Structures are given as C-alpha cells and as structure tokens.
Amino acid sequence: MPDPILSLQNATIQFGGLVAVDNVTFDINPGELFGLIGPNGAGKTTCFNLVTGVYKPTSGNILFKGKVINGIPPHKVAKLGIARTFQNIRLFGALSVLDNVVIGGFLRNQTNIFASMAYLPGAIRETERLRDQAMALLEVMDLADEANGRASDLPYGKQRRLEIARAMATQPDLLLLDEPAAGMNPQESEDLMNTVRKLRDDFGKTVLLIEHDMKFVMNLCERIVVLDHGEEIARGVPVEIRSHPEVIKAYLGEAC
Numbered sequence: 001m002p003d004p005i006l007s008l009q010n011a012t013i014q015f016g017g018l019v020a021v022d023n024v025t026f027d028i029n030p031g032e033l034f035g036l037i038g039p040n041g042a043g044k045t046t047c048f049n050l051v052t053g054v055y056k057p058t059s060g061n062i063l064f065k066g067k068v069i070n071g072i073p074p075h076k077v078a079k080l081g082i083a084r085t086f087q088n089i090r091l092f093g094a095l096s097v098l099d100n101v102v103i104g105g106f107l108r109n110q111t112n113i114f115a116s117m118a119y120l121p122g123a124i125r126e127t128e129r130l131r132d133q134a135m136a137l138l139e140v141m142d143l144a145d146e147a148n149g150r151a152s153d154l155p156y157g158k159q160r161r162l163e164i165a166r167a168m169a170t171q172p173d174l175l176l177l178d179e180p181a182a183g184m185n186p187q188e189s190e191d192l193m194n195t196v197r198k199l200r201d202d203f204g205k206t207v208l209l210i211e212h213d214m215k216f217v218m219n220l221c222e223r224i225v226v227l228d229h230g231e232e233i234a235r236g237v238p239v240e241i242r243s244h245p246e247v248i249k250a251y252l253g254e255a256c
C-alpha cells in the first residue's frame, strides 16, 4: 500500500456550539478518485476548508504527504500541491477565460503578476510560457474555443470547467472539487465525469470531490466517505454506499 497523500486524523472543528466536523478520519491514496458526500450542512465544504488552511482544526490533524499541515495559510497550502474549486464559483469575471487560467499558473512560478504587468523581460517570457500552459489546459477542459471570451459570459457549466482549469494551472498533486457538477445537465455532467477521470488517468492527479449528483459520484469515485451532522456515517465502495441503511436514512431525512 502506498503512503496516503492526504490524511484526516480525528479532524474536528467547532463554531460556537456547533461541531461542524466531528472526529473525521480518512486516508486518500495517491491517484484515487475519492468522494465525500452527505446531506446539506453535513460538513463537507468545511472539510475542504480544513484541508486548504481556511480553518485550523479545533483538534485532530490534517496530513499532506505525511506532514502535518494544520494552520498553514491557504496560499502556502496551494504551493504544497493542493488546489480546489469552490461550491460558489469564484472566477475573475471581467478577465478572459485564458487569463483566469494564467493567473493560476503564477502561483508556481518565479515571476509574479506584478513583474509581468511591469513588462520585465524575464517575466514576459515566463508569462508566455504560462499562456501556453493555460491554453493546453483549456484544450483538456474543452474550453479552447472560448479562450478569448470573458469568463462571466460563459454558461454556468463551462464556468465550472474553467475553475478546474485554473486549479490545474497551479500544478497540484491533489485536486479538491466542491460540487463540480452542480447546475449541469445530464450530458454536461457525464462529459465532466470523463474529464475528471482523464485528470487522474492522464495527468496523475488525486481527486477528492464533493457532489450531490449521485450518478456522478457512484460512477466516478472508487471510495466514498459519507458525513452527516459533521460525523462519518458510512464508508466504502459505491455499491456499498448505495444500499447503506444509514446513508439512505440521512438522505431521506433531507428530502422530508
């Protein structure tokens, strides 16, 4: 068994009287497609916020490649090799589709966006390289034809794909996707499933994803952890999760 790329060890965070994530423990192996599911308010996005340094756990640990990363600020976590997308899309709407991805690339590079704007020679070369890289990522995400359009003009489903392209531009080892298929029609959702699989198969990414679209999760993920009220209620392969009584109960409760 390889060493896990990400471990949550009794991760807990409390906001006032609410324990949003309660003693959650799981390991993700390199190259896995791993699902984190559960009803609204279960603590899924809060887990992402713990992993990416937005919040520090009240107790427990988060380990990335064997090192404790609790309390490391988000920009440093990103540099370590963890990238995320957001449940509520966060793009630079007024910028071009291409520039949104180029910005992701600055994180990993010598030059910075200010040197680039000052037209320093080294920075210009670097920026050109990042533009080439960004264009290649737009191809992968099937957005190359939209490269020069404004990000805010893209239809919703394509904005979600653009967020993934931007996350990929930081050259992460671990990709966290928060409801990547939200708002997509069945065809868009199926296409995205194939793309995410490609990010793992062809680019070696490890993927942890949150998703309410059960077809998406069950067809894509190899292992799944289910949270409810901050606590783990089930874990297993999709076929186990689909028929798990606690999971059915939690989701039925949500529908009532």
Ligand SMILES: Nc1ncnc2c1ncn2[C@@H]1O[C@H](COP(=O)(O)OP(=O)(O)OP(=O)(O)O)[C@@H](O)[C@H]1O
Pocket: 015, 018, 020, 038, 039, 040, 041, 042, 043, 044, 045, 046, 047, 087
């Ligand atoms: N900063 C915060 N302060 C107080 N409460 C918070 C904070 N962040 C999250 N919570 C609470 O923690 C709980 C878990 O929220 P979280 O956003 O992680 O749920 P989720 O599983 O992602 O749900 P959804 O499927 O609706 O996105 C909720 O009750 C939420 O209101």
Ligand SMILES: [Mg+2]
Pocket: 044, 045, 046, 087
């Ligand atoms: Mg959420």
